[in-house]
Amino acid sequence: MFVLVLNAGSSSLKFNLFDMGKETSIAEGMAERIGLADGNLTFTFENDKHREALPLPTHREALNAIIERLKAVVLHDTPIHAVGHRVVHGGPKYGDSLIVTDEVLADIDTFAMYAPLHNPANALGIRVAREAFPDVPHVAVFDTAFHHNIPDHARTYGIPYELSQKYGIRRYGFHGSSHSYVAARTAILLCRPLRALKIVTCHIGNGTSICAVHNGRSVDTSMGMTPLQGVIMGTRCGTIDPSVVEMLMEYEHLDYNGITDLLNKKSGLLGISGVSSDFREIELAADAGNDRARLARDLLTYNVRQYIGAYATVLDGVDAITFTAGIGTHSTFVRAKVCSKLSFLGVKLDPEANEHGTGERIISTPDSRVVVTVVPTNEELMIARETVR
Template structure:
């Protein structure tokens, strides 16, 4: 058996999953949270069920010790199922990393250097890598970058129309995110339909608290809604998405917001939360259904932005074969899916209302049988995709 341990590290927590790559099924998963706190918390689910502990976790290294204790106490035994590699999610690879990369000291330096492009993510990802290297010193570690899938964007798709020298100096361009999910979903859709990936024109809508759209032509990302940071594009839980940049100048002058205030506004106090007072789509939907006009406007704005990107990407692709919804909102909110495609019959997108309303756990078709565009719900599995790419990297090396 070849098992891969997948790590998704944040500044005060990390998620993990041990995957049997022969069957591509998880052997165990868990969460270590409240890192830096004397009352840290671990949750572990394995063959012996689910367990939780409260323990002192001063740093990520202690967090990995707590994870190892959870494996020892609740299984599976890492002596019986030793990981052949550890795969790490890293948010920002800039334009340097375009494929899964075996971690070396130089790679770590580069991840750190790119931290100014993802200050909330890359430092935390790097902490997780370094702590994991201490816990698993004898196996390769692989960095899988959210931005890597979008390295196929053409210059006209990733270039912002500002002073070219200034943009080059400060690394200002579109990078795109959620690439691991977009790659997995587009490949899963082709597999489900029994069609070659290379012949399909696809749009994937990754709709969670963070949300992004991606136009995929023959398995290659050709456009995506997130930009230099994960702020651009769709309306999200607490992020504004697209906004006239002059609004920021106006608010700086009239509302006296500094850069920190603008950052707080756009990333944490906007989106669904800013419009309705609720950042969770379930709460927004329930409030709208109860007649709240602010929540209804939030949903309408969310749908309008989705339609905008669907239409734009059909134009970029020169047609469309498959439209896929994924992630928490995309997989579980029929009303959001219906709102996103309402009125797009003229573009070949015909939704079957009864199919859309049905609940399910696997890939499923929600378009009508005569719809020129096949509309799917495709559950994403970023951990499995990271594990796959981890094995590819060590096999290539």
């Protein structure tokens, strides 16, 4: 069974084609800078990566270009059996993946009120794909679904209850496919059943979220109603005093769009370091003596530690801490810095294991009371699995 996974952004379309009989990726890539003059398409097949510049005026043309290349080297006469779509926000209604209908698509449009930077692009990608593949099922897989049943006391904000109910204002959480995947893989690494574990999963990348997983279920997570809350991120501010928003709007003469752009695209590691949103560049600058880069780096690791400590109390203990996503998987510094202040939990990091090795692995010492792991995430595979299910 061939499943095409799509992740549509405002100016990009990421794809991954899976053979679900083997659960292997056959081809993957991304169309970027859609609607701009310098569009390009990256296509990887059998470890052979190609990048070509071509005009991509709309998502429709981008998907057509992807389909042409898939047919040329992979599909031939073999049809795609289903299409899985990453959708950032399922709102208060959807706590599971489901086949896209006109009603579901309309709801995704409606829930753009919670994710205005993401849901409109996700919906556009679905519409284009339904036109291209009208005879196969399309499945929406929501980032928020894994966190849908977190307890009321963990998802309720301190505003008038009636307003929360009226507008669906609550903590929703994101990166659900990633947290679910790495928690399950951590259980396999530990040779223990997931239903018997307390795990803190740390998805640290350009977007960052921490999740408390109890018996395989999310019970709390750092992101909130939108992906803006929680740990400082590449360009997102993370949690701040709401009065900061009022002050900036007044003194910087910002309207709604201006403050939204500032908090989502100009803040975070980029805003603090003044260097980049790319953590690799921040690490280089910090090592070269850039004080602002050091501050950005320290704030990230401090925030992550804060949430791990908080979730240790939420879970009443921790069996494992798992690092994933771009920074969590690749930055030995971040893992070491985060774990350096977790000795009160009994965390003992193995410096050699932390510095070396690739793929899924344990990086704590044998006598560490909490097992620390690195698990590269695979959100696309989780979406493909949900599509088949």
